[in-house]
Amino acid sequence: MSKRQHSHLDGDRTGKRPRRAPKKHLYLVLDDWDTGFSIYKVDADTLQDTRTSDVQFGFPDPPVLRFPVPVRHLGMSFTAFGNSIFIATNPHCPQTPILLYDTEIAGITIGPSLPRSLLGGIDISVAAGDALYALTSRHAGEQHSFEAMSWAATGSDEMWDPRPAMDWSWKSVPSPPPFARDDIISSYALHPDGHTIFMSAHDSLYQHVPKGTFSFDTKRSEWRWHGEWALPFQGQGYYDSELGAWIGLRKDGYICACEVASRSRESAVQPYCKIAKEKLFLKVPERRLAATRATLAYMGNSNFCLVDCVQREGVEPTCVFDCCVLHMSTFGLKYDHRGELQTTRHCSNSCVVSKHILSFSPAVFWM
Numbered sequence: 579m580s581k582r583q584h585s586h587l588d589g590d591r592t593g594k595r596p597r598r599a600p601k602k603h604l605y606l607v608l609d610d611w612d613t614g615f616s617i618y619k620v621d622a623d624t625l626q627d628t629r630t631s632d633v634q635f636g637f638p639d640p641p642v643l644r645f646p647v648p649v650r651h652l653g654m655s656f657t658a659f660g661n662s663i664f665i666a667t668n669p670h671c672p673q674t675p676i677l678l679y680d681t682e683i684a685g686i687t688i689g690p691s692l693p694r695s696l697l698g699g700i701d702i703s704v705a706a707g708d709a710l711y712a713l714t715s716r717h718a719g720e721q722h723s724f725e726a727m728s729w730a731a732t733g734s735d736e737m738w739d740p741r742p743a744m745d746w747s748w749k750s751v752p753s754p755p756p757f758a759r760d761d762i763i764s765s766y767a768l769h770p771d772g773h774t775i776f777m778s779a780h781d782s783l784y785q786h787v788p789k790g791t792f793s794f795d796t797k798r799s800e801w802r803w804h805g806e807w808a809l810p811f812q813g814q815g816y817y818d819s820e821l822g823a824w825i826g827l828r829k830d831g832y833i834c835a836c837e838v839a840s841r842s843r844e845s846a847v848q849p850y851c852k853i854a855k856e857k858l859f860l861k862v863p864e865r866r867l868a869a870t871r872a873t874l875a876y877m878g879n880s881n882f883c884l885v886d887c888v889q890r891e892g893v894e895p896t897c898v899f900d901c902c903v904l905h906m907s908t909f910g911l912k913y914d915h916r917g918e919l920q921t922t923r924h925c926s927n928s929c930v931v932s933k934h935i936l937s938f939s940p941a942v943f944w945m
Contacts, residue, residue: 600682602877602944602945603619603620603621603622603681603944603945604619604620604621604622604875604877604883604906604908604942604943604944605617605618605619605620605658605663605681605942605943605944605945606618606620606637606885606906606940606941606942607656607663607940607941607942608637608904608931608940609653609933609934609935609938609940610637610931610932610933610934611644611932611934612898612932612934613644613646613647614644614645614646614647614654615644615645615647615654615656616637616641616643616644617641617642617643617644617645617663617679618637618639618641618642619639619642619681620639620906622877622883622908625906625907625908625925625926625927626925626926626927633903633928633929633930634928634929634930635900635929635930636929636930636931637904637929637931638927638929642684643679643686645665645667645677647667647668648667648668648671648674649668649670651934651935652668652669652670653669653699653935653937653938654666654667654668654669654699655669655692655699655700656941657700657703657710657712658703658705658943658945659703659705659710659727660705660945661680661681661682661945662678662679662680662681662945663678663679663681663943663945664676664677664678664689664700664710664727665677665678665679666692666699666700669692669696669697669698669699669700670697670698670699671697672691672692672693672694672697673691674691674692675688675689675690675691676688676689676690676691676692676746677689678746681945689727689746690727690745690746690747690748692748693723693725693748693750695714695723695725695750696712696714696723696725698714700712701713701714701763702714702763702766702777702814704766704768704775704814705768706768706772706773706774706775706796707772707773707796707797708728708729709726709727709728709796710726710727710728711724711725711726711751711775711794711796712724712725712726712727713725713755713763713777721754721755721759722754722755722757722759722761722763723750723755724750724751724753724754724755724794725748725749725750725751726748726749726750726751726796727746727747727748727749728746728747728749729744729745729746730744730745730746730747731743731744732744732745732747751794751799752799753794753799753800753801755792755794755801756792756801756803757777757779757789757792758779758789760781760782760783761779761780761781761782761789762779762780762781762782762785763777763778763779764778764779764780764785764788764808764809764812764813765777765778765808765809765810765811765812765813765814765815765826766778766809766813766814766815767809767814767815767816767817767824767826768817769793769817769838769839769841770817770819770838771841773795773796773797774793774794774795774796774841775793775794775796776791776792776793776804776809776839777791777792777793777794778790778791778807778808778809779791779792779808780808788806788807788808789806789808790803790804790805790806790807790808791803791804791805791807791808791809791839792804793839793841795841802841802842803844804839804840804843804844804845805844805845805846805847806846807845807846807847807848807849808848809824809826809836809848809849810826810828810834810836810848810849810851811824811825811826811827811828811834811836812826812827812828812829812871813826813827813871813873813874814826814874815836816874816876816882817838818835818876818880818911820879820880821835821880821911821912821913821919822838823835823836823837823838823852824836824837824838825874825876825882825911826874827858827859827872827874827884828853830857830860831857831858831859831860831861832853832854832856832857832858833853833854833858833874833882833911833919833921834851834852834853834854834919835851835852835854835911835919836849836850836851837849837850837851852913852917852918852919853919854911854919854920854921855918855919855920856920856921856924858872858884858907858909858921859872859884859886859905860872860886862888865888865889865890865891866888866889867887867888867889867895867902867933867936869936869937870887870936870937870938870939870940871939872884872885872886872939873885873886873939873940873941873942875942875943875944876944877908877944878944880910880911880912881908881909881910881911881923882908882909882910882911883906883907883908883942883944884905884906884907884908884909885904885905885906885940885941885942886904886905886940887902887903887904887905887931887933887939887940888902888903888905889901889902889903890902890903890930891903898932898933898934899932900930900931900932901932901933902930902931902932902933903928903929903930903931904928904929904930904931904940905926905927905928906926906927906928906942907924907925907926907927908923908924908925908926909921909922909923909924909925910922910923
């Protein structure tokens with residue numbers, strides 16, 4: 579009897595169909611509410627072709643969640659791990675717990691408070707293995723802090739102990755970051771091995787001058803120096819196996835594919851980089867919001883989502899209501915017959931939105 583026949587009979591015995599993986603969505607976080615933040619759930623298939631996309635007022639769908647800010651204008655911090663969005667509702671207060679929004683069940687649970695070293699919000703976060711690693715990009719006058727949050731046993735063995743047996747908890751990484759106090763972590767990416775995080779730093783006064791790149795092996799808790807160069811993108815880069823490269827956004831509005839750096843050796847030059855010809859954001863530099871930047875999310879299989887918020891034409895920058903235009907687009911990447919990087923399947927939506935916290939960049943997650 580063939581394997582296919584066995585599979586068919588097994589299905590008849592159990593009466594169950596093979597379980598399909600739940601469909602993933604884009605989760606967009608905006609400060610478009612005068613009392614706080616909104617989270618929107620977006621079906622990527624509903625984004626339109628760029629040639630027929632029209633600007634509309636307000637986001638087309640209602641939010642799935644809204645969070646009022648405890649202190650006006652201080653903002654919140656959002657990061658993702660697995661299928662959950664971690665929300666520090668008051669990242670400046672050590673007593674305020676993190677909220678966890680589980681996108682699979684649309685439920686909210688309470689997590690641990692931010693460690694004192696991360697107060698002010700999580701600037702950099704990378705999921706590696708079973709932990710979420712968080713680093714401050716810059717901590718005024720102090721050394722950078724490196725923390726890891728994981729799901730771990732609480733030591734609750736007694737039946738009458740009210741604590742759960744397992745819970746989220748923070749631990750300081752035993753090897754402190756090797757960056758200088760005035761360094762700014764400008765770019766970072768997880769190596770395809772799944773446990774080595776590369777980070778590049780720039781000087782806080784001369785931000786065009788790279789200080790160098792280090793990597794951290796989360797299995798061995800070891801740092802390694804790689805050279806006086808920086809990864810060619812800003813913020814987080816994502817490894818795509820089909821392209822065999824880290825993909826990230828450059829400051830000039832273009833997307834790039836960067837050769838993956840060696841984990842084991844130092845180099846005198848930056849890894850080789852290919853730049854796509856199409857400019858994806860910063861198309862009108864004078865409409866750029868100075869305190870924000872575009873955000874990239876990886877959707878798998880060489881597909882990406884880009885979110886950018888720019889000042890609305892003809893509106894004063896001090897205006898709060900309907901002052902910005904949000905561009906949300908999805909696109910694919912591939913190498914053409916000459917080996918050049920090019921975009922494919924470019925779809926997008928644009929809408930006029932309000933903005934209440936000037937320093938907040940719209941966040942987007944694929945889960």
